[in-house]
Amino acid sequence: MQQEHGQYGPIYSVMHGVLSPGDRLNEMNTVFVDRLGDYIRGIESGTSIKLNEWVKHRITLAVTDTTYGPYNPFREIEVESAFWAFERAVPSLVLLPQWFSTRGIRNRKVVADAFQRYFLNGHHEYASALVKDLYTIECPYGFSPSDRSFLEVGNSFASLSNTYAAVFWLTFHVFSSPTALRRIRKEVSGITTTSMNKTRDNQTFRHTLDITKVNSHCPFLVSTFKETLRLHSADISLRQVCKDTVLDNTYYLKKGAMIVIPSTSIHTDSRIWGPDVLSFIHDRFLPTEVSATQRKKVSPAALRSFGGGASLCPGRHLATNQIMIWISMLVMRFDIEPTSGSWDQPATDKSNMPSSIMSATHDVEVRFTPRRFYNDGVWDLRTSKSEATLSLTAEDLADDPMVE
Numbered sequence: 408m409q410q411e412h413g414q415y416g417p418i419y420s421v422m423h424g425v426l427s428p429g430d431r432l433n434e435m436n437t438v439f440v441d442r443l444g445d446y447i448r449g450i451e452s453g454t455s456i457k458l459n460e461w462v463k464h465r466i467t468l469a470v471t472d473t474t475y476g477p478y479n480p481f482r483e484i485e486v487e488s489a490f491w492a493f494e495r496a497v498p499s500l501v502l503l504p505q506w507f508s509t510r511g512i513r514n515r516k517v518v519a520d521a522f523q524r525y526f527l528n529g530h531h532e533y534a535s536a537l538v539k540d541l542y543t544i545e546c547p548y549g550f551s552p553s554d555r556s557f558l559e560v561g562n563s564f565a566s567l568s569n570t571y572a573a574v575f576w577l578t579f580h581v582f583s584s585p586t587a588l589r590r591i592r593k594e595v596s597g598i599t600t601t602s603m604n605k606t607r608d609n610q611t612f613r614h615t616l617d618i619t620k621v622n623s624h625c626p627f628l629v630s631t632f633k634e635t636l637r638l639h640s641a642d643i644s645l646r647q648v649c650k651d652t653v654l655d656n657t658y659y660l661k662k663g664a665m666i667v668i669p670s671t672s673i674h675t676d677s678r679i680w681g682p683d684v685l686s687f688i689h690d691r692f693l694p695t696e697v698s699a700t701q702r703k704k705v706s707p708a709a710l711r712s713f714g715g716g717a718s719l720c721p722g723r724h725l726a727t728n729q730i731m732i733w734i735s736m737l738v739m740r741f742d743i744e745p746t747s748g749s750w751d752q753p754a755t756d757k758s759n760m761p762s763s764i765m766s767a768t769h770d771v772e773v774r775f776t777p778r779r780f781y782n783d784g785v786w787d788l789r790t791s792k793s794e795a796t797l798s799l800t801a802e803d804l805a806d807d808p809m810v811e
């Protein structure tokens with residue numbers, strides 16, 4: 408599989424194709440709304456919940472249902488638990504001798520075996536276009552069913568661990584600021600329509616969210632999401648220099664050398680972001696509130712949460728849509744308060760090395776109160792114009808007003 412365009416060139420090309428804005432991405436978004444609706448239904452008022460654990464479980468199920476369809480292997484609780492235990496063990500699997508990480512190896516095998524049963528039973532035929540197309544492109548390479556299943560563990564790793572962590576932090580930053588929550592609710596109301604179906608003894612509501620309008624109608628929410636990515640990313644891009652190059656007349660990059668680009672260094676550089684670089688500023692990315700004296704304009708290339716260039720994340724549109732759907736439904740359907748009385752931000756010092764978004768070291772216990780009206784009825788998705796999905800990377804943002 409070693410190719411001119413990278414180790415997994417053809418596989419990643421398929422991923423980029425399926426996961427670009429268009430009908431196939433819309434189909435996945437629609438399934439996600441439906442599944443998420445089911446997974447967050449039925450919370451009773453005052454129920455106390457560990458937020459991080461709750462988000463992780465719901466996101467795991469909604470994301471994998473969307474990807475793997477009705478025979479999703481993650482619906483078996485042992486598979487889900489083994490997956491997350493394997494995820495925690497990845498650093499030791501990478502860095503230490505194999506005998507040191509027998510638990511990690513065992514858990515990875517539980518997930519891989521579940522995928523093997525899934526593929527051998529032909530269950531992937533009911534899955535998303537992503538799984539079906541990847542399966543088709545990989546077949547000619549002659550992978551054994553077992554190899555194919557281990558590959559799939561890697562694929563689910565790429566999508567799950569970052570999406571869940573980003574969702575947790577966004578939920579935290581939105582609900583911990585009453586002002587931000589109010590503004591975001593107002594924006595999301597603007598992209599939600601409600602219709603009522605009345606029968607003689609019953610009435611039901613259908614709330615329809617137009618996710619393709621997030622970009623144009625929810626600038627404050629988009630800014631909050633970008634700020635979440637900026638402060639919680641820990642990705643390190645690795646590049647090899649292909650030919651001798653001098654950058655900015657100053658830096659000599661020798662052919663063959665490795666370049667390490669830690670996003671944290673860029674995301675916390677006060678020369679780029681200004682003196683308040685370490686503070687979470689919900690409206691930092693709001694174009695209308697940028698003033699030459701208060702905050703510098705920042706190039707979109709400075710936000711590297713989805714990497715960039717040759718190995719730009721192919722899942723960025725899918726993840727962004729899923730995260731926007733999650734937060735939109737949550738702000739409309741629930742009030743969330745910390746049981747301790749204050750939103751204390753968890754540390755990230757025990758974050759897992761392979762994840763691009765840092766995970767919380769401690770959980771936050773919260774109380775949910777369903778909001779009448781928006782929590783009643785079903786939620787639906789409309790995608791008014793598929794090309795108009797939200798884009799956050801420099802590559803997707805050629806027209807962004809913040810580009811210098």
Ligand code: HEM
Pocket residue numbers: 419422565566567569570573642643644645711712713714715717718719720721722723725726727763764
């Ligand atoms: C919030 C969610 C996500 C974040 C923050 C994220 C972040 C990243 C980053 C930073 C990279 C590039 C690393 C580099 O520069 O070398 C990357 C690559 C990648 N991501 Fe994501 N990702 C997310 C979601 C997803 C999803 C949902 C999928 C798949 C469905 C996915 C699949 C991949 C793959 C396959 C690559 C490797 C691309 C290559 O090397 O050409 N990611 N991701």
